[in-house]
Amino acid sequence: MTSAEQRYEAELKQSDIDHHTPTAGAMTGHIIANLLIHSLKISQAKLFAKGVAALFLEGYGDQWVVHEQQVFKELNTLLVSNGESIPTTIDQFKEFTMLEESGADKYQPGNEQLFNLIKDFDTQTLFITKAIALAQKEDWQPLAVKLSGLLAWINAQIAIAQHFLGHDLREGLYNEEDDDF
Template sequence: MTSTEQYEQELKQSEIDHHTPTAGAMTGHIIANLLIHSLKISQAKLYAQGPAALFMAQYGDRWIAHEQVMFATLDRLLVNNGESIPTTTDQLKQFTMLKEDGASKYEAGNDQLFDLIKDFDTQTLFITKAITLGQQSDWPELVDILTGLLTWIKDQVALAQRFLGHDLKTGLYTEEDDDDF
């Protein structure tokens, strides 16, 4: 089988897995979200002004580093288990559920930070779903890694929400929003 045929087969299987969904497919969304979020953090580090610029200077690189490690860890775990991962820019754009807007770099620093918090919150929706699917498919190492990522994200949301003077759940997903997921 040629490399093109192998890739076409992978894309067909990926389409099936994303409509089922499977733990691997849901993790593909997480991988895409991590990469796009890392890019958004980088942008906020460069453009945020006011107190948020200080927050981003202190935490931005840590966030990016952690998300990059998780990106690589999840990629490796999926590949080592015979699962496909998003490998092209088109796939990353297709699988991410985070919104990008080049104009956002000109928004107030606190608004840029809050957008990153909401992105963290969006990621938790996919992570909790992948954890459930991982448990159902008896994939303990995936469940362990994703549980650690979920815990880390919740810590970052709490930290940033406190910095902004928000209650923990201000502006974040609630059960009433289920129709949006």
């Protein structure tokens, strides 16, 4: 019988292989980490944003957090139910997230804090579209469907928030010509 430490080491080794392949499960691990970090960033922005962005976050922030936490739980369950690894330690969440954090963000003007949350939503879409393509390639339809729903929801949130800020839909967001993904 193998020890818990040996099993965890084997999981980490397989996770490293999956992330370099990549697989739908590995890409979804990034999505899970991004959801957790983003929900924390939304909660903090609600505490510190000032001006009209504070009013916007008062109306939408809790809905965003609840939705992201629900999808976080559903994706974790789906992956574990299919024998996939998920991030389980703070170190793994920090390693897998692609969202940027700074303690100084709370001092930015409210509209900048909100726009940073929009850019985080946009960053998440890069991983989600890649994971959908991988899930379809791997014939993992339940994952593709769940991620497609998340993508549609995030795109709607980007549109609402960009409109609120007076931005065009893609203003200031990732552009394929930037090619930094």
